[in-house]
Amino acid sequence: MALGEVKALLFDVFGTVVDWRSGIVAAAAAFLEHHGAATSQAPAFADAWRALYSPAMEKVRSGQRPFVRLDVLHRENLEAILPAFGIEPGTVPEVELSTLNEAWHRLDPWPDTVAALLRLKRRFIIAPLSNGNIALILNMAKRAALPWDAILGAEVVQAYKPRPAAYLRTAEVLGMRTDELCLVAAHNSDLAAARGCGLRTAFVCRPLEHGPGQTTDLMAEQPWDATAPDLTALADALGA
């Protein structure tokens, strides 16, 4: 595998490291039940919430609004979707909204994640390069025992992926050449942007990220520097 000079593995987090959808569905089900709504709507609730994720970041990426951390965008998006589920945000106590919003801080890792990260950490610097803000990724890591060497990502570099600045400024912060970094992600588009900036790329397949009907990112769409079915196999392939 052509990762000989790579010193740091940078990880996409939502979908690649943690199973965001199961966690958000569970949190949404509890919230909906508490508000007398059908818990069967929870998957739709999670998908609706996530559907606003990229458009919200796009306003920052395009320069329409200054950088704000993802917790803020998640909260705005949450309030935006509640009426469609029959709930007026103004009627919900603040602590309930903030607790639900922080469900993104309490996501569980995929079963292979923690053991594989511990192996990879012996050989590489490992750090998230996520659009999640520092507190979100740190709280998630503390709860789930994700053994990051540092918390990097959008908030550190004040730029959201897939803007080139998100990758290039991370290399600058690390004091490394871009080809000393490898992005690990379950998303071909993220890898394509990283490759465009000169990073090495590793695809891991997460066919259940979007639930049982997933149609995207079921396979590597380019010859990435590494392709593996999960993080355990990636650690094997990298000799970690």
Added chain:
Amino acid sequence: MALGEVKALLFDVFGTVVDWRSGIVAAAAAFLEHHGAATSQAPAFADAWRALYSPAMEKVRSGQRPFVRLDVLHRENLEAILPAFGIEPGTVPEVELSTLNEAWHRLDPWPDTVAALLRLKRRFIIAPLSNGNIALILNMAKRAALPWDAILGAEVVQAYKPRPAAYLRTAEVLGMRTDELCLVAAHNSDLAAARGCGLRTAFVCRPLEHGPGQTTDLMAEQPWDATAPDLTALADALGA
């Protein structure tokens, strides 16, 4: 000990967590010897280099120059002191200057540091709040097995201690109230600035930070929330 609501311990690094002077003296000695200068000058070299540390940051703190990371300031300061030791920076190969500058990335922890951090990490979020830049603190941690949960500090918040922004923006990044944070430092001035921002404070004594003739920070100068002879004792005091 009145740290009941503290969720995160933030650590000063140079002097508190690592023994910067011994490491810089050793690196300076090797460099001086290689350039035909007396290795007996190494302690003076280390002290001269460190003497420019605070004045260089002051230009950023005062707004005279925009934020630049500490690696850049260290390098400027290194080139500034070399002539006093009979060495013209322009005659030294770039790789030697950058290697010497990165001696700050390769400092050893005090003997009690690693075991105490591992204990404290079980109960608190632990992170550096150092003026060192991310790569410096990360490389140091990787080499010395400092088990940080995240790398915070000046570069993340674009402000050098003891400016209030360094403490206040760190609380904001963590999504915590300032009284949920405790600064751990061997320097009374750092603790005073943190207390002024509402943080809790813990003093640990490092009587050899500046070598055998140290005259400063030999004792707590205010009734800090905790005072301990070293990090082991601090972990004991905090029940970690």
